[in-house]
Amino acid sequence: xxQVKQSxxxxxxxxxxxxxxxxxxxxxxxxxxxxxxxxxxxGPALLIAxxxxxxxxxxxxxxxxxxxxxxxxxxxxxDSQPGDSATxxxxxxxxxGSNYKLTFGKGTLLTVNP
Amino acid sequence: EPEVTQTPxxxxxxxxxxxxxRCVPISNHLYFYWYRQILGQKVEFLxxxxxxxxxxxxxxxxxxxxxxxxxxSNFTLxxxxxxxxxxxxxxxxxxxxxxxxxxxxxxxxxxxxx
Numbered sequence: 001x002x003q004v005k006q007s008x009x010x011x012x013x014x015x016x017x018x019x020x021x022x023x024x025x026x027x028x029x030x031x032x033x034x035x036x037x038x039x040x041x042x043g044p045a046l047l048i049a050x051x052x053x054x055x056x057x058x059x060x061x062x063x064x065x066x067x068x069x070x071x072x073x074x075x076x077x078x079d080s081q082p083g084d085s086a087t088x089x090x091x092x093x094x095x096x097g098s099n100y101k102l103t104f105g106k107g108t109l110l111t112v113n114p
Numbered sequence: 115e116p117e118v119t120q121t122p123x124x125x126x127x128x129x130x131x132x133x134x135x136r137c138v139p140i141s142n143h144l145y146f147y148w149y150r151q152i153l154g155q156k157v158e159f160l161x162x163x164x165x166x167x168x169x170x171x172x173x174x175x176x177x178x179x180x181x182x183x184x185x186x187s188n189f190t191l192x193x194x195x196x197x198x199x200x201x202x203x204x205x206x207x208x209x210x211x212x213x214x215x216x217x218x219x220x221x222x223x224x225x226x227x228x
Contacts, residue, residue: 032215036157043118043205043219044157089157093215099162099169100145100215106156 004092006105013112019077021108023090026071030092034102035064035075038087047088048075080112116140118220120206126226130195135223137189137206145214146189147207148181150174151222157205163189196227 005024013019025033034049050057050064050073057064063076077084087109091102119138127133139146148160161171163181171179180192189208193200203224207217 034216036219041221043207043221045219046216049216099164100209100217101147101159101162101170102157102215102217103159104157 004090004103004105006090006108008108010109013080015080015082015112015114017080019080019110021075021088023105024072025092027094029094032093033073034091036089036091044089082112082114085110085112118206118208118218120220120223122223124224126228127196129198129227133193133196133225135191135204137220138187139189139208140218143208143210145209147217148191149205149207150202152202198227201225201227
């Protein structure tokens with residue numbers, strides 16, 4: 001019940017295209033859903049996040065769509081650029097009190113071709 | 115921008131040796147975490163720490179692992195007797211009282227056990 005399932009495992013997109021990464025969760029106690037971006041040799045960095053009381057959040061070229069009834073959320077990268085090439089992890093947390101641990105998906109390796 | 119600092123960036127050790135990985139979280143943060151990432155795989159939760167005690171630990175975090183916050187600024191992960199399968203990237207993360215679910219990750223310490 002703690003799992004977050006992410007797909008696809010890898011994605012190749014042409015420059016200017018739309019990248020879409022999907023995640024699904026089971027634990028209804030999760031109440032915060034961030035996306036992290038990781039470049040080789042670096043730690044994960046928070047990209048964008050959403051709470052389940054909204055269905056969409058947009059920051060620049062990055063949009064999260066959230067479907068609470070389906071327990072799914074997705075990351076859309078518009079006008080994808082070669083600099084977006086990285087591994088993207090969806091995550092979820094439902095903690096409080098003394099613990100806000102994140103449960104991560106397995107990651108999606110995005111390659112944006114010039 | 116405040117950051118989480120980890121040392122060493124890379125450590126090579128012999129199987130059975132003790133290893134200490136060090137982290138300096140963001141100064142006003144209260145929640146601390148260790149995660150690990152085996153090459154090419156997802157980021158896995160190891161342990162969370164709050165108010166000078168472990169708040170949660172995963173199955174990976176067995177008796178060979180321990181954490182400590184010795185002086186109010188450092189947060190360490192000790193592996194008592196390393197195994198080959200401990201080879202991974204270890205990430206420290208922290209979060210504050212405001213935005214406790216927004217974890218900031220360090221750049222990681224790569225541990226290679228021979």
